[in-house]
Amino acid sequence: MEKWSPQKIKLFQEKLLDWYDQEGRDLPWRKDHDPYHVWVSEIMLQQTQVKTVIPYYQRFMTLFPTVSALAAAPEDQLLKAWEGLGYYSRVRNMQKAAQQIMADYGGQWPNTAAELQKLSGIGPYTAGAIASIAFDEKVPAIDGNAFRVFSRLFEVDVDITKPQAQPVFYSLIEEVMPAERPGDFNQAIMDLGSSYMTAKNPDSEHSPVKEFNQAYLDGKELAYPVRTKKPRPVPVNYVALVIKTPQGYLLEQRSSKGMLANLWTFPLVKWQDLSDDEDLKTVALPQLATDYLVSTSNLRLKFRLLPAKIVTHTFTHQKWSLTLLFAETTTKQDLSFFPGRLIKASDFASVTWPKVQQKLWDEYQKSLSVD
Structure with missing residues (x-):
């Protein structure tokens, strides 16, 4: 796995963020950096496509515009608002986390990834997304897109389904991400992974960072990320x-x-x-x-x-x-x-x-x- 020079890292950051400024997706939860908006969108986006999430997000924000409104919502109303998204434990945990924020933090959001992970249902990825986007903490948000993008950029041979993959990618991404605009960097990686560097049929020839994509340059892009096949249901x-x-x-x-x-x-x-x-x-x-x-x-x-x-x-x-x-x-x-x-x-x-x-x-x- 190649280690990039400071000059190469800086050039990568510039290319990626310039592209994001021009081509980043216009999504309703990106209108501001409110942690509540980031959080709700990220939980909804777990195992659900963006186009499906948008109307759910907009309706959810109408019904529960603040974390205090979510904390106080009747469960029946909450589950009805979530109907169709599946994995209902996600929205139940959201309400528990909202209640924690109100009771333990006086209605104020924790502003570090470490503190955010103390809230119900918030793991390393969601904590990284909220902390970087809402509070400018330099912390990776490692989801499937990040695993795929960085495994191809660096030809990382670690199996991403194994626990040891997380610290490997965390260290790698932390070294490459900028101290300024860490939230935009994480969102740019999300957009890159859902556009030019998709799991199937990637279009790396037209990618804004194609010269950094070692797996593409070596003609073995689809070999990454390395992952053990899931057992059949x-x-x-x-x-x-x-x-x-x-x-x-x-x-x-x-x-x-x-x-x-x-x-x-x-x-x-x-x-x-x-x-x-x-x-x-x-x-x-x-x-x-x-x-x-x-x-x-x-x-x-x-x-x-x-x-x-x-x-x-x-x-x-x-x-x-x-x-x-x-x-x-x-x-x-x-x-x-x-x-x-x-x-x-x-x-x-x-x-x-x-x-x-x-x-x-x-x-x-x-x-x-x-x-």
């Missing part, structure tokens, strides 16, 4: 129970712990909870679901398969496949043993549900025209 089969009554649909709020915590869905049951048969066939599901609901909730309903596609949804470690079953009743059911409630379709906007539930509802709606 574990497949999990579910049935989704669409239960319609004159009073609405029966929805279930998931546990406060685990995946999709506190969110509302159709009742979801794993195939393995219906039968021990490893070769379970889809045609057996309606009767098994009928028996299961009687035994667990004392609900007597007759299910049938819907003419709907299998709904799939991939999480970090699991890939769900969900088969839609339908039951309709005109009689009043005793819900004493059922952990959910009846909700009219017109009132669905009042509850927060995850993306997988939206997929189920959309597929159910399509099936009505086929059924």
Whole structure:
């Protein structure tokens, strides 16, 4: 790995920042250097594309314009504002951090990366982004873009999925970044990684820093960054129970712990909870679901398969496949043993549900025209 001279570092800084001044993305959270704005945008941008985040960010700022407003927000309203972004633990941690700022810091933001990491849900990257952009601290913000850009610039052979990669890249970037405008430097790296130096199909020939990109110059750009392949998500089969009554649909709020915590869905049951048969066939599901609901909730309903596609949804470690079953009743059911409630379709906007539930509802709606 080549060590750059002070002259080369200075030239790199100038080229990068000149390009950023001319071509940096015009994003709503870049209108100022407010730490609250930086923080909200960075949390939203985790595993979510910029074009998706922009309307969420703007709506979030209307609802919760200050850190104190976020700290005091009702959880239901907060989760509804986040609906569709996924990974709801992120917004729950944001509220915890906002409450910490109000209670422990008198409503004032900590202004160093080290102190920021004491807040709930703020790790090294987010702390580096806030500290550098809002408080001009010379500290790297190392995300996937930074790993990719610097691994190619310097041909770093360290596996970025390993813990030892973080200190290697931190030292490398800290040496290259300027004492002045560290926040703009970090944002320029973000923009560079999402434009000319993308993971696939990079356009380094037209990059403003192509002469510094050693991997490009050596013709092996796509070999970087070095990373161990992630294991494939574990497949999990579910049935989704669409239960319609004159009073609405029966929805279930998931546990406060685990995946999709506190969110509302159709009742979801794993195939393995219906039968021990490893070769379970889809045609057996309606009767098994009928028996299961009687035994667990004392609900007597007759299910049938819907003419709907299998709904799939991939999480970090699991890939769900969900088969839609339908039951309709005109009689009043005793819900004493059922952990959910009846909700009219017109009132669905009042509850927060995850993306997988939206997929189920959309597929159910399509099936009505086929059924």
